[in-house]
Amino acid sequence: MKTMSTPLAAVYSTSVMEHHHFNQTVTILQQDGHNILKSLSSDEYKRALSLIKHCILATDLALFFPNKARLSKIVAENSFDWQNNEHRALTQAVLMTGCDLIASAKPWAVQTETVKVIFEEFYEQGDAERMNGKEPIAMMDRQKAHELPQMQVGFMNGICMPCYELLSRVIPETDQLKERCRYNANKWEELAEEQKRRTEEEAI
Structure with missing residues (x-):
């Protein structure tokens, strides 16, 4: 978004899409017949919007x-307390990331199809950047599509698994997400190894 110098990037300095999503939410709520929060008091309405904004901005992976x-750190120190507002806010934020990454914990067939769709969108952005004389990052470079399995291994092990492992410690009921994510991560590792073998064989 920022690389392409889009209008939205000029409006928001950080968390571009996330700020846009929140502002669109407020715009919808202000339309006739769409304010599902209209029964709240003024203070409750402000708190609700604050929570919505907090959760939407939390989807920024950065x-x-x-x-x-x-x-x-809080969990490691065994000091987590559901009555602590900061602890609850952090849990909400990590939960939003978990929701954003949920495809990584879906059945394998759903996971692969979702990745295919997402990467096609990445490649289209990379194509546009290349047409504008900019070299796209590997993840958005269609010419490096063969590296997708290895990229997914890094993504699953570096972001998805740590997210669900942490959530399972705070909310044990989410443990199945961690296990499903681990299964998919292992499948991507198998594909990455297979791609590596093919590449080595072709080089002989």
């Missing part, structure tokens, strides 16, 4: 890492 670090 914010996941500091949120995870803070919540992990």
Whole structure:
């Protein structure tokens, strides 16, 4: 978004799409017949909007890492308290990331189809960047599509698994998400190894 210097990037300095999503939410709520929060008092309405904004902005993956670090420290110190507002806010934020990444914990057939669709969108952005004289990052480079399995291994092990592992410690009922994610991560590792073998054989 920022690389392409889009109008939205000029409006918002950080978390571009996330701020846009929140502002669109407020716009919808202000339309006749769409304000599902109209029965709330003024203070309740402000708190509700604050929570909505907090949760939407938390879907910015750049914010996941500091949120995870803070919540992990609290959990490691065995000091997590559901009555603590900061602890609840951090859990909400990590939960939003978990929701955003949920395809990684879906059945394998759903996971692969979702990745295919997402990467096609990435490649289209990379194509546009290349047409504008900019070299796209590997993830958005159609010419490096053969590296997709290995990229997924890094994504699953570096982001998805840590997210669900942390959530399972705070909310044990989410443990199945961690296990499904682990299964998919292992499948991507198998595909990455297979691709590596093919590449080595072709080089002989």
